[in-house]
Amino acid sequence: MRVCSVVGARPQFVKAAVVSRKLRDVGEEILVHTGQHYDEELSDVFFDELDIPEPEYNLGVESDTHGRQTAAMIAELEPVVEAEDPDALLLYGDTNSTLAGAIVGSKRDLLVAHVEAGLRSENRSMPEEINRILTDHAADYCFAPSEEAVANLAAEGVTDGVYLTGDVMYDAILDARERSRRQSTIVEDVGLEEGAFVLATVHRASNTDDRANLAAIVDGLAASPRPVVFPAHPRTVASLREYGLWKRATEQLEVIEPQGYLDFVRLLDAAERVATDSGGVQKEAFFLGTRCLTLREETEWVETVECGWNRLVGPDERAIREGLHADWEPASNPHPYGDGTAGERIVGLLEEQLAADASVQTL
Ligand code: UD1
Ligand code: UDP
Structure with missing residues (x-):
């Protein structure tokens, strides 16, 4: 089996690391980095720490408008796929790199597989929501992390090729938690005390590209009763x-560079609570048992809210302040995202399905 995996942004490196390792044990992988994230701390550090093989191709498509960026990725990816002629194209998550892969794969009639399929925030103004919907509908195989994701796909008429695999980020964190406890000194390096600080991240367009929202978040976080460490996306x-x-943020919050995966997981594990608009971080907080305030009005990771580990506070200064002061006990500890073997399942399913597909073609 020859699979071409397409990645481009920070969370995709984490997800692909889990699957790549297993894929290369049983088949051949052609890893393509679109170039969407190119700064050392958003890209190289993940390849080094997670031992991800050097990509066979880097398309070098950097930041631009969504349309131009996605178009450039499509134009650069198509000849790679043509030259390599893989059995399938493997895509992750909901970024512009994912959408570009979905378009190239479906236009060339290649088998397209989508990891993290079926998530819905029901907010169509979010660029990622459109990327997810289009990718799920173009894909031949949808690897869903939860039952809720399977149900979302069914509600849109997508039932063929849907598999409940669990979430690859859960696989990743099980390994990273132990490693980061052994190896990372970030908590001490930043002068923090285990269990006595808040971790914050913000990068969602609806927050960064709206002054009122960003100001409300900075002011809400500044009202925290505990120090706030803020690894800031560029x-x-x-x-x-x-x-x-900038002055308001740096005077009141501990603004630091984006962190590598192990240091970030250590911070999330050691934090008293986290405030974030990231999809991945909401989930990782849940896996690590850190309470989360989500700086958005809705989430695609609904299970984390239902069980009480995650609260939606939006970019609302008062709700953030209250969320940072409130004491609450999560209602339950469910396991909606699998058992930490999603990577294995995905590779097994790919092997099975590609073999079945090849035998149909030779009939
Ligand atoms: C992208 C994804 C988002 C994902 C996030 C993970 C889309 C639409 N967005 O958002 O879903 O949650 O990655 O972090 O695909 N920049 C740098 N250095 C870099 C990369 C970006 O400075 O290495 C800056 C540029 O000014 C760029 C801006 O960040 O314009 C946004 O980058 P982009 O990749 O478009 O979106 P993200 O916000 O990173
Ligand atoms: N992450 C990291 N360093 C940081 C912030 C996040 O390693 O400074 C990791 C985090 O642990 C998670 C992933 O990056 O695995 C989430 O990426 P991000 O929040 O950028 O994107 P999203 O998940 O919202 O798409």
Whole structure:
């Protein structure tokens, strides 16, 4: 089996690391990095720490408008796929890199597989929501992390090729939690005390590209009764500067560079609670037993809210402040995202399905 995996942004490196390892044990992988994330701390550090093989191709498509960026990825990816002629194209998550892969794969009549299929925030103004919907509908195989995701697909008429696999980020965190406890000194390095600080991340367009929302988040976080450490995404740094909020943020929060995966997982594990608009971080907080305030009005990871580990506070200063002061006990500890073997399941299913498909073609 020859599979071409397409990645481009930070969370995709984490997800692909889990599957790549297993894939290369039983078949051949051609790893393509679109170039969507290119800074050392958003890209290289993940390849080093997670021992991801050097990509066979880097398309070098960097930041641009969504349309131009996605178009450039499509134009650069198509000849790679043509030259390599893989059995399937493997895509992760909901970024523009994912959508570009879905379009190239479906236009060339290649088998397209989507990891993290079926998530829905029901907010169609979110670029990622459109990327997810289009990718799920173009894919031949949808690997869903939860029963809820399977139901979302069914509600849109997608039932063929849907498999409940569990979530690859759960596989990743089980390994990273132990490694980060052994190896990372980030908590001490930043001068924090285990269990006595808040971790915050912000990078969602609806927050970074809206001055009022970003100001409300900074002010809400600043009202925390505990120190707040804030590894800032480059787009957030740019917006804080552009909107004249940089001084306000750096005076009240411990703004640091984006962290590598192990240091970040250590911070999340050691934090008293986290405030974030990230999809991956909401889930990782749940896996690590860290309570989460989500700086959005809705989430695609609904199970984390239903069981009480995650609260939706939106970009609302008062709700953030209250969420940071409130004491609450999560209602339950369910396991909606599998048992930590999603990577194995995905590779097994790919092997099975590609073999079945090949035998149909030779009939
Ligand atoms: C992208 C994904 C988002 C995902 C996130 C993970 C889309 C539409 N968005 O958002 O779903 O949650 O990655 O982190 O695909 N920049 C740098 N250095 C880099 C990369 C980006 O400085 O290495 C800056 C540029 O100014 C760029 C901005 O960040 O314009 C946004 O980058 P982009 O990749 O478009 O979106 P993200 O916000 O990173
Ligand atoms: N992450 C990291 N360093 C950081 C912030 C996040 O390693 O400074 C990791 C985090 O542990 C998770 C992934 O990046 O695995 C989430 O990426 P992000 O929040 O950028 O994107 P999203 O999940 O919202 O798509």
